Amino acid sequence: MIFLILIAVTIIILFNQFRKVKHLPPGPFPLPLIGNIHQLAYQAWRHKGIVAALSYFRRKYGNVYTLWLGPVVTVSITDYEISHEAFVKNGRKCIDRQLSPILKKVSDGHGIQFNNGEEWAELRRFTLLAFRKLGVGNGLEGIVMEELNGRCSELNSEISLNGKAIVTVELFDLTVGSVINTLLVGKRFDENTKSDFLIIKRLFDASAETFNLFDLSVPVWFLKTFLPRRYKMTWESRQNFLSHVSREAEERLERMKTGNYEIDKNDPRDFVDVFLLKMQEEKGKGESGNPSYSIESLKILLYDLWLAGQGTTSTTLYAGFVKLVQHPEVILKIREELAKVTQNARDLSLQDRRNTPYLNATIAEIQRHASILNVNFWRLNHETIDLQGYQIEPGTWISAQLGALHVNEELFENPKKFDPERFLRNEKLLQQIIPFGIGKRSCVGEQIARTELYLVIGNILLRYDVKAHGPCDLEEDEFPFSSAKLPDISGKFEFVKL
Numbered sequence: 001m002i003f004l005i006l007i008a009v010t011i012i013i014l015f016n017q018f019r020k021v022k023h024l025p026p027g028p029f030p031l032p033l034i035g036n037i038h039q040l041a042y043q044a045w046r047h048k049g050i051v052a053a054l055s056y057f058r059r060k061y062g063n064v065y066t067l068w069l070g071p072v073v074t075v076s077i078t079d080y081e082i083s084h085e086a087f088v089k090n091g092r093k094c095i096d097r098q099l100s101p102i103l104k105k106v107s108d109g110h111g112i113q114f115n116n117g118e119e120w121a122e123l124r125r126f127t128l129l130a131f132r133k134l135g136v137g138n139g140l141e142g143i144v145m146e147e148l149n150g151r152c153s154e155l156n157s158e159i160s161l162n163g164k165a166i167v168t169v170e171l172f173d174l175t176v177g178s179v180i181n182t183l184l185v186g187k188r189f190d191e192n193t194k195s196d197f198l199i200i201k202r203l204f205d206a207s208a209e210t211f212n213l214f215d216l217s218v219p220v221w222f223l224k225t226f227l228p229r230r231y232k233m234t235w236e237s238r239q240n241f242l243s244h245v246s247r248e249a250e251e252r253l254e255r256m257k258t259g260n261y262e263i264d265k266n267d268p269r270d271f272v273d274v275f276l277l278k279m280q281e282e283k284g285k286g287e288s289g290n291p292s293y294s295i296e297s298l299k300i301l302l303y304d305l306w307l308a309g310q311g312t313t314s315t316t317l318y319a320g321f322v323k324l325v326q327h328p329e330v331i332l333k334i335r336e337e338l339a340k341v342t343q344n345a346r347d348l349s350l351q352d353r354r355n356t357p358y359l360n361a362t363i364a365e366i367q368r369h370a371s372i373l374n375v376n377f378w379r380l381n382h383e384t385i386d387l388q389g390y391q392i393e394p395g396t397w398i399s400a401q402l403g404a405l406h407v408n409e410e411l412f413e414n415p416k417k418f419d420p421e422r423f424l425r426n427e428k429l430l431q432q433i434i435p436f437g438i439g440k441r442s443c444v445g446e447q448i449a450r451t452e453l454y455l456v457i458g459n460i461l462l463r464y465d466v467k468a469h470g471p472c473d474l475e476e477d478e479f480p481f482s483s484a485k486l487p488d489i490s491g492k493f494e495f496v497k498l
């Protein structure tokens with residue numbers, strides 16, 4: 001009797017699964033409760049990484065496929081046109097991000113990255129506006145060049161002593177960290193304040209270890225109950241990071257309250273000034289003021305911008321130089337192009353971009369290879385989306401899987417090859433790499449990052465002969481199952497003045 005009941009229950013469950021699966025894009029058949037987690041884990045183990053596993057499913061099921069993470073339906077997209085259809089054409093329908101429970105708890109309803117709704121929309125608009133006010137676009141060029149010149153003068157001192165400078169990832173970390181810090185709180189990191197940056201970097205690295213599909217998806221109660229040490233690690237590393245990067249904003253507010261700090265309305269120094277001005281303005285409106293502008297909200301915003309802007313840009317620069325030293329012929333071609341544009345008599349400037357197609361193509365190829373997110377953030381659709389003829393029901397987790405998209409051989413022939421010229425042979429390809437994401441939740445720091453990549457790579461190659469110093473490759477990923485790519489960054493470079 002029990003046996004018959006078990007068979008009946010199994011048939012009902014399987015029938016139910018078949019019914020649900022019928023309207024979804026193809027994918028492996030999900031088991032009740034665990035969905036496809038076992039297949040995903042197996043393929044990630046078999047192919048030694050999460051991107052390779054997602055690519056395996058793409059080859060088997062096509063450019064839009066379904067994976068069930070337990071009871072949750074997720075749809076992964078690995079092609080540009082379909083991503084455009086989902087996130088631009090249907091942009092309004094999937095504007096919300098699926099919020100990782102633990103990161104949502106840290107953000108406490110504030111900020112941009114782990115937030116949705118009115119406050120997210122308001123703060124995203126504000127951030128883009130504040131960046132524009134502070135000169136992001138062409139004005140940022142001054143900040144980046146000042147920073148780069150500062151770093152280069154340290155390198156030059158080393159070169160005049162030893163004939164060459166040995167460069168590690170720290171050069172890129174400090175350059176990028178200083179640009180963000182200058183933009184956010186008006187301070188660059190020099191020899192005296194470098195230790196402050198190293199604290200931020202240590203806290204940042206500590207939070208990276210638990211940035212994976214598992215820790216980011218399970219409910220907080222589950223982590224607290226079954227994995228208290230992991231919960232503590234994630235919580236404490238993020239809280240420490242938050243309190244460190246927001247210290248300046250809190251101190252400035254206190255000084256403002258006691259009349260010891262004034263902001264020039266027409267010339268705010270940095271992001272914190274622009275925010276504090278807006279906060280004052282909204283407070284002045286009384287009841288009708290927008291509550292999104294509070295010190296708690298500013299603190300989370302600073303944490304978001306630091307977290308999203310530092311590792312992404314610095315890792316791209318480091319990965320870029322690894323690829324460049326492995327391909328000296330690319331360095332020569334870039335240098336030839338830059339010599340024509342600058343006559344070797346001036347720095348490379350953002351204005352030169354339209355005259356440097358080979359450098360632009362190389363940066364695109366670097367970003368395609370670096371592809372920072374192994375698993376992109378999921379969006380949630382509020383209304384049914386008709387995607388390639390499939391009806392994606394509300395509540396589905398949908399994502400353009402950038403890592404797998406950028407190694408899709410249907411778009412990028414021979415994807416493992418470092419081949420900047422692929423973008424010159426086919427100009428349409430430039431549009432099809434989307435390292436900053438696509439649609440309404442795409443990266444707010446895209447302009448900042450593009451400025452840094454162009455000016456730092458271009459001007460370093462104009463000034464120095466760059467070679468590998470010892471073994472220097474990217475084959476090993478530190479955490480191949482992490483949501484973000486964390487390559488082995490132990491490589492070193494030799495810089496000699498040209």
Ligand code: HEM
Nearest residue numbers: 112113308309312313377436437438441442443444445449
């Ligand atoms: C090479 C460098 C960078 C890369 C590759 C990158 C990539 C990305 C990607 C893929 C997303 C998610 C898009 C999506 O959900 O579809 C994102 C979001 C975001 N990025 Fe970046 N990013 C970079 C630099 C920066 C910088 C410099 C900042 C700011 C200083 C920044 C701030 C943000 C923020 C705040 C979000 C969340 C946007 C939202 O949810 O509305 N990023 N970035």
